[in-house]
Amino acid sequence: xxxxxxxxxxAFREEVRAWIKENLPPDFKEPRSxxxxxxxxxxxxxxxxxxxxxxxxxxKEYGGRGATLMEQIIFHEEMAxxxxxxxxxxxxxxxxxxxxxxxxxxxxxxxRYLPPILSMEEIWCQGFSExxxxxxxxxxQTRADLRDDHFVVNGQKIWTSFAHVADWCLLLCxxxxxAAKHKGLSYLLVDMKxxxxxxxxxxxxxxxxxxxxxxxxxxVVPRENLLGELGMGWTYANTxxxxxxxxxxxxxxxxxxxTLLDLVSAAKTTLHDGVPATEHPAYRQKxxxxxxxxxxxRYLGLRMxxxxxxxxxxxxxxxVSKLYWSHMVRRxxxxxxxxxxxxxxxxxxxxxxxxSWQRGYMMSFAQTIAxxxxxxxxxxxSERVLGMPRGEVWAPKERV
Amino acid sequence: xxxxxxxxQYTLRDEARRFLEAQCPPSHVREFIDDxxxxxxxxxxxxxxxxxxxxxxxxxxxxxxxSFGDVTLLLGELGRAVAPVxxxxxxxxxxxxxxxxxVEQQRRWLPSVASGERIAxxxxxxxxxxxxxxxxxxxxxxxxxxxxPILDAPAADMFVVAAHDGxxxxxxxxxxxxxxxxxxxxxxTRTIGRVAFDGAAAEPLSVGGLEPGSRVAVAAxxxxxxxxxxxxxxxxxxxxxxxxxxxxxxxxxxxxxxxxAEMLTELEASRSAAFYAGWSVDGDADDAAxxxxxxxxxxxxxxxxxxxxxxxxxxxxxxxxxHDMHLYLRRIKSDEALFGDAAFHxxxxxxxxxx
Ligand SMILES: Cc1cc2nc3c(=O)[nH]c(=O)nc-3n(C[C@H](O)[C@H](O)[C@H](O)COP(=O)(O)OP(=O)(O)OC[C@H]3O[C@@H](n4cnc5c(N)ncnc54)[C@H](O)[C@@H]3O)c2cc1C
Numbered sequence: 214x215x216x217x218x219x220x221x222x223x224a225f226r227e228e229v230r231a232w233i234k235e236n237l238p239p240d241f242k243e244p245r246s247x248x249x250x251x252x253x254x255x256x257x258x259x260x261x262x263x264x265x266x267x268x269x270x271x272x273k274e275y276g277g278r279g280a281t282l283m284e285q286i287i288f289h290e291e292m293a294x295x296x297x298x299x300x301x302x303x304x305x306x307x308x309x310x311x312x313x314x315x316x317x318x319x320x321x322x323x324x325r326y327l328p329p330i331l332s333m334e335e336i337w338c339q340g341f342s343e344x345x346x347x348x349x350x351x352x353x354q355t356r357a358d359l360r361d362d363h364f365v366v367n368g369q370k371i372w373t374s375f376a377h378v379a380d381w382c383l384l385l386c387x388x389x390x391x392a393a394k395h396k397g398l399s400y401l402l403v404d405m406k407x408x409x410x411x412x413x414x415x416x417x418x419x420x421x422x423x424x425x426x427x428x429x430x431x432x433v434v435p436r437e438n439l440l441g442e443l444g445m446g447w448t449y450a451n452t453x454x455x456x457x458x459x460x461x462x463x464x465x466x467x468x469x470x471x472t473l474l475d476l477v478s479a480a481k482t483t484l485h486d487g488v489p490a491t492e493h494p495a496y497r498q499k500x501x502x503x504x505x506x507x508x509x510x511r512y513l514g515l516r517m518x519x520x521x522x523x524x525x526x527x528x529x530x531x532x533v534s535k536l537y538w539s540h541m542v543r544r545x546x547x548x549x550x551x552x553x554x555x556x557x558x559x560x561x562x563x564x565x566x567x568x569s570w571q572r573g574y575m576m577s578f579a580q581t582i583a584x585x586x587x588x589x590x591x592x593x594x595s596e597r598v599l600g601m602p603r604g605e606v607w608a609p610k611e612r613v
Numbered sequence: 614x615x616x617x618x619x620x621x622q623y624t625l626r627d628e629a630r631r632f633l634e635a636q637c638p639p640s641h642v643r644e645f646i647d648d649x650x651x652x653x654x655x656x657x658x659x660x661x662x663x664x665x666x667x668x669x670x671x672x673x674x675x676x677x678x679x680s681f682g683d684v685t686l687l688l689g690e691l692g693r694a695v696a697p698v699x700x701x702x703x704x705x706x707x708x709x710x711x712x713x714x715x716v717e718q719q720r721r722w723l724p725s726v727a728s729g730e731r732i733a734x735x736x737x738x739x740x741x742x743x744x745x746x747x748x749x750x751x752x753x754x755x756x757x758x759x760x761x762p763i764l765d766a767p768a769a770d771m772f773v774v775a776a777h778d779g780x781x782x783x784x785x786x787x788x789x790x791x792x793x794x795x796x797x798x799x800x801x802t803r804t805i806g807r808v809a810f811d812g813a814a815a816e817p818l819s820v821g822g823l824e825p826g827s828r829v830a831v832a833a834x835x836x837x838x839x840x841x842x843x844x845x846x847x848x849x850x851x852x853x854x855x856x857x858x859x860x861x862x863x864x865x866x867x868x869x870x871x872x873x874a875e876m877l878t879e880l881e882a883s884r885s886a887a888f889y890a891g892w893s894v895d896g897d898a899d900d901a902a903x904x905x906x907x908x909x910x911x912x913x914x915x916x917x918x919x920x921x922x923x924x925x926x927x928x929x930x931x932x933x934x935x936h937d938m939h940l941y942l943r944r945i946k947s948d949e950a951l952f953g954d955a956a957f958h959x960x961x962x963x964x965x966x967x968x
Contacts, residue, residue, distance in 0.1 A: 214682065214892050215615040283614055477968055491968045500968050501959035505886075505907040512885035515616035523617070530885065533878040594877055595870035599850045604865035 216515075218283070225284050229266075229291040236260055237297045244298075245567060247421040251378065254302040262333045267300070267307055275315060275323070276331050282518050289464040293471055299464055302375060306330040306337035310383055313453045314402070317441040326381075326402065338379035340370040340403070340427060341450065347372075348589050350385070351395045351447060355429060357386040359436065359443070364388070364401060366409070366432040372583075376412040376425040379405050384434075385450050388443055398446030402438045409433070419575045457584050458535060466514055466538055472545055472573065473507050476500065479565065480552045490552045499548050506541045513537060532598050536590045539580035546570070546577040618682060618888070626686040632663070633694040639937045645697040646801035646940070650767045653697045657729060666703065667727030670711060675724035681708075681829070681895035685887065688833055689840025695940050697802045699732050699765035705833055706733030706773040709826035713784045713818035722771065722786065734769035736760060736808055739953040740827035741961070743775045743782035745810055747817070754778070754817060756787055756810035764951060767795040767804040774808075774815065775823055782823050785815035800947040802940060825897060828905045831952045832894045835887035835908040838948045842883065842916045845923040845941045846876050852927055863926070872922050879915035886911050903965045910958035913949040920945040 218226070244250040261267045270285055271277020280288065292299065300307055311330050314322055329335040346352040355368025366386060376382065382403040389397035405412070409432030414422035440449055480490035480500055490496040513534050520528040527534075549570040550557045556565040564571055581587045595601045618626075637656055645651040660666065669684040670676025684704060691700050707726040710733075711719060725731035738744055738761050745758030756776055766772070772787045790813035798805040850873055853864030863869050890908035893901040920942045924931045931938040949955070962968070 214617065214619075218614070480968070491963070497963050497968065498956060498959050501962040501966070502910065504962050504966055504968070505911050505959070506882075508889075508904070508907045509882045509886045509911055512616065512889050513882060515614065516885055516888075518614065519616045522614075529877070530881045533874075533881045536874070536878050537882055588871070591871040591874035592867070594874035595864075599870075599873055599877060601850060601853060601864040601870050601873060602862050604861070604867060604870075 218287075222283055222287060226287045226291060229288050230295075232264060232266070233291060233295045233297055236264070237295055241297070243296070243569075247423055250298075251302060254298065257298055258300060258303050258333045261300070262331060267303070267333060268311070268331045271307075271311060271331065272315075275311075275327055282521060286463060286467070286514075286518065289467045292464075293467045296471060299468065302336055302378065303330070303333045305339050305375065305379075305383070306333070306335065306381075309339055309453045309456050310337040310381070312456045313383065313400075313449060314440065316452055317400075317445075317449045319441075321437075322402070322440065335380040336375060336378060337381045337383065338373050338376040338405070339453070340373050340376070340382045340384040341453075342372045343369060344371050348586055350450070351398070353385050353387055353398060355384070355386045356390070357384075357388050357399060357401060357434065359388060362436045364434045364436065364439070366401070366403070366429040366434055368429050370427040370429075372415075372424045373412070373427050374424045376405070376427045377414050377422075379412075381405060382410075382427075383453060385446055388446075392444065395447045396444060398450070399443050400440040400446040400449040401434050402440055403432070403434050404438075407432050407434065418578065419572050454584075463514060463518075466510060469507060469510070469538070469542060469545065472542075472549070473503060475566075475569075476503065476545065476549050476552060479549065479570070483552055483554050483556075483565070485554060490554075496548075496552060499551075503541075503545050503548055506544070510534075510538045510541055529598055532590075532594050535585065536587055536594065539587065542580050543577045546574040550574045616889075618686065622683055622686055625683060626690060629665075629687055629690040630693065632659075633690055633696065637694045637696050639695075639940070642695050642697055642802055642937075642940065649797055650795045650804050651697070652699060652765075652768050652804055656696060657698045660698065660700070661729030666700070666707075666729040669704075670707065670723055670727045674711075674719055675727040681832075682888075682891055685833070685836035685891035688836040689843070692837035692840030692944065693844040695802045695841065695937075695944050699734065699768040699803065701833055701837055702734040702765035702769065703729075703732050705735040705830035706769075706771065708829040708833075709735060709773045709784055710786065710818060712826050712829065713820040715819040718786075718816075718818060726771070731771055732765070732769050733771040733773055734763060734765045735830055736763050736766070736772050736774040737823070737827060737830070737952065738763075739957055740831050741782075741823060741953075743777035743823075745774060745776050747776040747778045747783075747785055747815060750812075750814075754785065754815050755812045756785060756815045757812060759809040760807060762796055762798075762805050763808045765804050766793045766806040766808050769793075772808065773818075774810075775827070776815070778817065781821065783821045784818040784823065784826060786818065787813045787815040789814060798947065800943045802944060824902065825894065827952070828901060829894045831905045831909050831958075832887070832890040834948050834951050835883070835890055835905075835912045838912050838916050838945060839880070839884050839887045841941050841944050841948070842876075842880050842919050845920055845938070845945075846873070846880055848938070848941075849873065849876070849923045849926050856928075869926055872926060876919045876922055879919045883908075883912045883915050903962065906958040906961040906965065909953060910955045910962060913955040913958070916945055917949045 244253050268277030269280045273279040314326050357364040357366045384401040384403045387397050388399040409430045411428040412425040414425050416422050483490050485493040513530050516530045517527045553565040560571050561568045664677050667676035668679045669681050672678045744760045747754050774785045776785045792809040793806045795806040856863050886908040890905045893904040930936050
């Protein structure tokens with residue numbers, strides 16, 4: 214057990230702090246609508262990229278910073294402390310498309326796609342889920358038929374975040390109708406400006422439109438846009454998913470300390486039964502429980518990082534970590550709404566703190582549904598970690 | 614950065630587990646569960662031969678000079694075995710003397726505690742409050758008052774007592790004239806009893822206040838609970854693989870699987886919290902008081918839930934006295950109430966974190 218930071222790590226922290234101080238507008242406030250956030254993100258993320266912070270986890274040979282896990286944590290901690298916005302519009306590019314193309318792409322593909330991801334000139338989306346392929350992702354039906362030098366794509370994707378603003382799409386599709394479920398899939402890199410692609414924004418639970426349905430009608434994709442080999446899509450998709458659930462989450466988790474701080478300040482200023490929520494017996498207990506749960510999330514994260522450093526992969530705590538923190542967030546946001554009292558009946562500008570608790574509460578459901586729902590996580594934990602027998606219901610093959 | 618035990622520490626844990634599986638199987642534990650004041654002197658003697666009671670005390674006090682982290686692993690293994698010995702009580706009392714006693718006091722009392730010859734217990738109910746009063750008498754002090762249930766008081770011959778000396782709470786040591794009334798413990802594997810002082814002579818430990826001594830006790834009980842919970846989960850998962858209904862193992866039913874996955878999540882979160890609490894009290898980290906409250910509040914509730922699910926998944930068999938599940942459940946439930954329950958420690962968090 215050793216929790217101290219090294220001199221190099223402390224110097225790194227100073228560097229991050231100085232950069233933020235210089236670059237984050239002093240009057241920065243979290244944008245409230247998707248459109249504002251989009252506009253701000255485009256500029257902010259380019260700025261991050263120009264200073265080499267975008268590809269912080271990318272290897273040096275691909276233009277990244279090759280930062281250690283500890284440095285990544287320090288970076289995210291400092292960004293959270295300053296309440297600087299997280300990577301938003303380029304999340305899929307930097308965290309999912311980049312690593313997947315780096316690992317499975319040809320040399321030409323790496324050369325073509327990685328630089329504009331890193332410079333954040335090209336925005337990516339993840340076209341995996343379909344109306345009948347959610348948890349059971351291998352059931353993807355969107356078909357791509359190979360005709361000489363190109364594929365013809367037909368089908369429908371859904372819940373595709375950022376598809377309406379994206380330049381490129383990671384498309385998981387079926388190229389062999391006769392092969393077994395997991396074997397007939399391939400992975401294409403699709404130009405979103407191609408004819409025959411129609412993204413239609415879906416209004417989300419918060420009232421904003423961030424994800425889409427995407428229709429493909431006789432959309433032509435050059436053969437050279439096939440990632441790796443034909444029929445290997447499922448394997449590559451698993452690479453993408455493992456990055457979705459890997460250390461990229463740490464950035465997210467570190468932010469929840471701000472949620473707790475906001476929760477406590479809201480509680481201090483809202484009366485319940487004539488006393489601030491912090492002094493109300495029930496709320497005081499719940500706030501303290503939230504504090505404890507958040508601390509424990511940090512310990513689980515540190516344990517996971519230790520396992521990765523010791524064994525190259527997270528241990529048991531890695532499997533349970535997502536289940537733990539996603540439900541922690543749900544409780545925290547629910548408490549946020551509760552703490553604000555009667556304002557919980559309002560929304561938007563009429564509600565306390567511009568409706569941020571309403572939005573946070575609604576958004577928190579994404580954590581227990583997306584990136585492997587809680588039920589899927591429990592299937593995985595019980596079958597893979599505890600070795601319990603398979604029944605009629607399945608944990609998705611190889612999905613971790 | 615390293616947030617885990619070292620490989621050597623895990624070796625120690627594995628050795629302890631093997632030793633206890635051989636020396637303290639459930640059949641041995643059951644020899645004592647019908648006897649209110651009974652506990653295993655044989656096992657105690659064997660543990661003493663291995664130096665366990667002295668593990669975390671310095672060598673010049675008769676110990677092995679290891680870290681408190683090492684003891685937390687032992688505590689976990691003793692919890693796993695629901696060992697019928699006053700280890701937790703004596704360790705906590707010894708740690709209080711170590712952290713609050715003068716060099717002379719440490720030398721007088723600790724070697725015999727570290728060797729296991731002397732069994733001590735810690736007389737507190739919640740970690741922040743005196744339980745009896747101390748008053749000056751002649752050139753010494755005497756204790757007056759009666760306490761609630763005190764862990765392993767019937768086994769103890771030395772009492773480390775949280776008493777109010779007129780100005781505040783501090784630790785006293787009493788050896789003679791202490792009246793113990795054994796009580797029936799919900800946890801049948803250990804002894805428990807009321808303690809009464811009617812002018813018993815006592816000596817104050819030189820460092821005043823109850824912290825950091827009481828904090829160590831709270832961290833210790835969390836470490837024990839994690840070991841018990843691990844045993845419950847292991848037993849439950851094993852059972853779910855062999856018990857068949859509707860022609861297949863109950864562990865293939867998703868309702869059962871999901872309960873087990875939640876239990877593992879509660880266990881790993883508790884383990885992380887208990888680990889950090891143990892580490893923080895060892896080095897008197899700045900956030901030790903908070904870390905301990907975080908751990909006890911979380912472990913108390915999450916592991917009590919885990920233990921209940923363990924019983925549920927076993928069905929009727931767990932409802933029998935013959936089955937061992939109730940021994941673990943009783944240990945967890947009584948540890949839940951020991952040294953402050955979840956609500957108590959959440960209130961401490963609220964105060965310490967300035968909520
Ligand atoms: C905010 C948000 C953004 C998203 N962005 C993207 C994106 O950019 N790209 C993309 O491809 N996808 C995206 N998704 C989709 C996401 O991956 C899916 O929602 C998720 O995989 C669940 O699939 P589903 O919605 O079809 O639910 P279903 O799979 O139909 O699940 C419905 C319910 O059934 C349960 N269930 C399903 N199977 C089992 C089982 N075997 N055992 C027990 N219970 C089961 C689930 O847990 C859930 O409670 C996004 C989702 C959200 C919420």
